[in-house]
Amino acid sequence: xxxxxxxLTVLMLVLAVGTLFLTTDDEPKQIAPEELLQxxxxxxxxxxxxxxxxxxxxxxxSLLMVDVRSADEYNEYALPGSVNIPLEExxxxxxxxxxxxxxxxxxFISNDDIRADQTWVLTKRLGVDGTYVMKGGxxxxxxxxxxxxxxxxxxxxxxxxxxxxxKGAQIYFTGAESATTxxxxxxxxxxxxxxxxxxxxxx
Amino acid sequence: MxxxxxxxxxTLIAVSVFVVILVIGFLTMPKPLIEYEKSMDESxxxxxxxxxxxxxxxxxxxxxxxxxxxxxFDIRDNFVFGQGHIPxxxxxxxxxxxxxxxxxxxxxLRDMGVTIVxxxxxxxxxxxxxxxxxxxxxxxxxxxxxxxEYYKANEDDLYSTxxxxxYFSGFPRFNYAxxxxxxxxxxxxxxxxxxxxxxxxxxxxxxxxxxx
Numbered sequence: 001x002x003x004x005x006x007x008l009t010v011l012m013l014v015l016a017v018g019t020l021f022l023t024t025d026d027e028p029k030q031i032a033p034e035e036l037l038q039x040x041x042x043x044x045x046x047x048x049x050x051x052x053x054x055x056x057x058x059x060x061x062s063l064l065m066v067d068v069r070s071a072d073e074y075n076e077y078a079l080p081g082s083v084n085i086p087l088e089e090x091x092x093x094x095x096x097x098x099x100x101x102x103x104x105x106x107x108f109i110s111n112d113d114i115r116a117d118q119t120w121v122l123t124k125r126l127g128v129d130g131t132y133v134m135k136g137g138x139x140x141x142x143x144x145x146x147x148x149x150x151x152x153x154x155x156x157x158x159x160x161x162x163x164x165x166x167k168g169a170q171i172y173f174t175g176a177e178s179a180t181t182x183x184x185x186x187x188x189x190x191x192x193x194x195x196x197x198x199x200x201x202x203x
Numbered sequence: 204m205x206x207x208x209x210x211x212x213x214t215l216i217a218v219s220v221f222v223v224i225l226v227i228g229f230l231t232m233p234k235p236l237i238e239y240e241k242s243m244d245e246s247x248x249x250x251x252x253x254x255x256x257x258x259x260x261x262x263x264x265x266x267x268x269x270x271x272x273x274x275x276f277d278i279r280d281n282f283v284f285g286q287g288h289i290p291x292x293x294x295x296x297x298x299x300x301x302x303x304x305x306x307x308x309x310x311x312l313r314d315m316g317v318t319i320v321x322x323x324x325x326x327x328x329x330x331x332x333x334x335x336x337x338x339x340x341x342x343x344x345x346x347x348x349x350x351x352e353y354y355k356a357n358e359d360d361l362y363s364t365x366x367x368x369x370y371f372s373g374f375p376r377f378n379y380a381x382x383x384x385x386x387x388x389x390x391x392x393x394x395x396x397x398x399x400x401x402x403x404x405x406x407x408x409x410x411x412x413x414x415x
Contacts, residue, residue: 007215027243028243032235033235033237033239034237034301036335037300037332038301040334041298041332073375076379076380077379077380087247088251090247091243111372111373111374111376112372112373112374113327114330114372114373117327117331118250118330118334121331121334122243122247125239135327139375142376142382142383146383147382174384175385
């Protein structure tokens with residue numbers, strides 16, 4: 001046989017064997033950094049505590065709340081129906097299965113919204129859609145749903161409507177007695193808080 | 204006779220040139236401008252171990268002395284920046300962060316060893332871009348706690364904020380269990396309240412068991 005053919009065959013065999021030694025990355029599939037940055041600067045991922053409360057009260061089946069705090073904090077108090085996935089366990093096989101289910105809205109919850117936002121960025125890097133962050137976190141939840149502050153008498157009517165909704169949510173979540181008022185705007189309990197914008201919307 | 208047998212060296216040269224061109228092509232493939240330097244696990248660990256923060260009281264020194272080793276970047280958009288910003292800060296609005304010019308500038312600053320401080324309206328706004336930059340390898344970027352709104356509220360006396368903790372985030376400010384306890388006296392039934400309504404995990408579809 002011609003010597004060149006033998007050489008070529010040997011060369012091809014060497015290359016073929018070389019591909020056996022190619023190592024694959026253990027890294028999970030991720031989106032490109034530029035794409036991630038574009039997603040980060042969109043503010044569409046934030047949902048308010050009022051929206052989450054409404055979904056819980058209505059029993060919306062598409063809502064899945066993920067509490068990203070530690071297990072101790074979760075056991076002490078957590079929103080009804082929320083699942084605990086601490087940040088260090090985020091990449092576990094079983095936990096990743098919660099994300100990416102079509103039609104399910106995953107809402108990340110933490111004490112404030114920073115940790116939840118960081119978890120959102122990490123899951124977004126893995127290409128997960130349908131994830132949201134509850135703005136203000138549980139601190140805001142306490143200030144708006146558990147103990148809503150009454151707007152001033154001269155506040156616009158949307159504020160009063162929001163306050164009425166929040167009082168209803170408070171009763172739902174804590175079983176508080178509904179305050180009976182003769183007149184809608186009589187200031188029965190004036191509890192002034194430092195942040196006056198809590199009554200008018202978020203935290 | 205076969206053509207390759209008539210002039211064997213020509214074949215060998217042609218094949219060698221082909222292989223060399225392939226190798227050169229792979230070596231000179233353009234690298235993407237930015238890529239992840241930290242893996243997912245490393246990113247999570249970096250977040251858990253304590254991140255790089257820049258405290259509001261440190262701003263007093265930066266504003267007064269304008270050291271070369273610290274640069275402030277405002278990631279809000281240009282209009283809001285014009286209305287008011289921290290003295291000495293430059294505008295690098297979030298939508299232009301991935302532009303090649305800005306990336307070059309940031310890389311140059313990193314190579315010079317300059318610390319970059321990012322801030323937005325509040326800590327939340329700058330959190331995303333800050334996390335992003337740390338993941339693509341800029342380890343010299345810090346996040347201003349409290350954001351611009353905290354600075355504005357305390358700009359007259361930044362040193363006194365050393366004792367304040369209003370700008371810290373991530374810890375509960377209330378006793379949740381106590382505050383949310385049922386007001387009618389019944390105990391908060393932990394099992395009842397914390398059971399997930401629907402636990403739905405994504406199942407790997409088995410194509411062989413059904414069809415496409």
